[in-house]
Amino acid sequence: xxxxxxxPSNKVTEKGKDVELRCDPISGHTALYWYRQSLGQGLEFLxxxxxxxxxxxxxxPSDRFSAERTGGSVSTLTIQRTQQEDSAVYLCAxxxxxxxxxxxxxxxGTRLTVV
Amino acid sequence: xxxxxxAQTEISVVEKEDVTLDCVYETRDTTYYLFWYKxxxxxxxxxxxRRNSFDEQNExxxxxxxxxxxxxxxxxxxxxxxxxVDSAVYFCALRGGTSYGKLTFGQGTILTVHP
Numbered sequence: 001x002x003x004x005x006x007x008p009s010n011k012v013t014e015k016g017k018d019v020e021l022r023c024d025p026i027s028g029h030t031a032l033y034w035y036r037q038s039l040g041q042g043l044e045f046l047x048x049x050x051x052x053x054x055x056x057x058x059x060x061p062s063d064r065f066s067a068e069r070t071g072g073s074v075s076t077l078t079i080q081r082t083q084q085e086d087s088a089v090y091l092c093a094x095x096x097x098x099x100x101x102x103x104x105x106x107x108x109g110t111r112l113t114v115v
Numbered sequence: 116x117x118x119x120x121x122a123q124t125e126i127s128v129v130e131k132e133d134v135t136l137d138c139v140y141e142t143r144d145t146t147y148y149l150f151w152y153k154x155x156x157x158x159x160x161x162x163x164x165r166r167n168s169f170d171e172q173n174e175x176x177x178x179x180x181x182x183x184x185x186x187x188x189x190x191x192x193x194x195x196x197x198x199x200v201d202s203a204v205y206f207c208a209l210r211g212g213t214s215y216g217k218l219t220f221g222q223g224t225i226l227t228v229h230p
Contacts, residue, residue, distance in 0.1 A: 033218070042222040043206065056217065091160065093218075103150060104218060106160035 002026075004107035006092050012113045013082055021077040021110045025094030032075050033095075033104060034067060038088040046090075049075065082114045117142045119209050121221035128197055129229050136192045136224045138207030144168075146212030149183065149190045154204040154223070166190060168212075197228045 005024040013019050025032050034046040045059035049069045060066070064082075069075040079086055089111050093104035118141040128134045140149065151163040164174065166183050174181050178195045194201055207221045 035218075035220075043208075043218075043220040045217050045219070048217060059217070089158065093160075103162045103165050105162060106152075108157075108159045 004092055004094050004105055006090075006107035006110050008110060009108060010111045010113075012115060015084060015114055016081055018078065018080045019082055019112065021079075021090050021092075021112070023075045023077070023092030023094075023107060025073065025075070025092070026105055029094035029096055029105075030072065031095045031102075031104070032069055033093045034075070034077050035091045035093065036088045037091060037109070043091065046077070079112075082112075084114045087112055087114045117144075117209055117211055117217075117219040119207050119219050119221035121205075121207055121224050123224045124222070125225040125227070127227045127229065130199060131196050132228075133193060133195050134197050134226065134228075136194075136205050136207075136226065138190045138192065138221060140188050140190065140207070140209045142209060142211050144211035148210045148212075150208040150210070150218065151181065151190075151192050152206045152208060152220075154206065156203070160206070163192075194226075197226075199228050199230055202226060202228045 004026055007022045011019055030051045032049045035043045036046055037043050047060055047067045048056040064080045067077045089109040091106050091109045093106040095102045095104040120139045122137055147168045149166045153161045153163055164181055171183050171185055180193045182191045204223045204225050206223045208218045210218050
């Protein structure tokens, strides 16, 4: 597709359930990022993938959060045993290569509500 | 450690006024990259501009202009003759030359342009 695609756009889940959020990056982009944006807050870095390198997981808030990227393309962010504080918009972005000077393009986000 | 500060949480102006959004950053990297993103009510982050640390030339794009000053670690964004469509949240972001993935964002400035 032309841009970064995320699914679902909205997800409501019960506390304690697991959820999976999907991101399809722009074709040809080797770098992929996940960010979280809580209501009225800035963007919190979660994880970064670049090609076949080990991902930078330094932003994952707890071991309930994990992410994988299959075949260097699609990525899935998994949140286990969801808590109400996990409610936020989860944003995915992608960019060319591993160079610092390339801009990241963002998807529309997945709005997660934990009830 | 990297840090981006957008001191203005909210700005309200009347259409046709000029408005400047402030951004101050901190980094130990000698090479780094600065970005501005716009987040309209639809939620998707839209890339506006990238600036390299070794290029202090200011830039103008239509009604938008950016003033980069390394001496004060600032990268301010000015909208001339604001329009209602400029209403959005604006984020300033920083990526260090040695941290390929992680974009550090400021908290954002909510700009409201009234007709």
